Amino acid sequence: NLGMVSIEWQDGVALVRLGAEQNMVNGDFVDSINRALDEIEANPDAKALVTAGEGKFYSYGFDLEYIQSLGADGDAFLNRSRTLMARVMTFGFPTVAALNGHAFGAGAMFALVHDQRVARRDRGWFCFPEVDIGLRLHPFMLAFTRARLGDAVALEALTAGRRYDGEAAVAAVIASSSVADVELIAAAI
Secondary structure (H helix, E strand, O other): OOOOOEEEEEOOEEEEEOOOOOOOEOHHHHHHHHHHHHHHHHOOOOOEEEEEOEOOEEEOOEOHHHHHHOHHHHHHHHHHHHHHHHHHHOOOOOEEEEEOOEEEOHHHHHHHOOOEEEEEOOOOOEEOOHHHHOOOOOHHHHHHHHHHHOHHHHHHHHHHOOOEOHHHHHHOOOOOEEEOHHHHHHHHO
């Protein structure tokens, strides 16, 4: 049981479907992705990983209500989520995030830790809204974003909370390409 995600296999490429909801980063999200990664690593025919949401959202970021409900255990969960990010970043296969819709905050970071990103041309924003809601950035998030995107784009993304559509994400080198919805999964694969 993979929980909130499913895996479809296409010629050795594991397509991990995040779901049709907001795909908020909470305990179920972290556990489900980790179980999927375990299954992919155990498959001798696996060659690559593609993640994609369905509908309007790729991932809308941290589930703040869930984190607040954890009380003193909130820090432990944030560490688990960062461990998941590091796992995807160092995964033993090429990884691609197919950005079918909004990727905000921790959802944008989850996309960014993939080797490449393909954005949907007509829907979805890539955005770090932490500055708009008064949240501090973890040093890992700041350092990794600067390393992945370069100082100028990271500065704009993290301190201005800019929303990048598909074409703007390609121009800022956040995504490698921007395609129509019907082409998204094939382009990512």
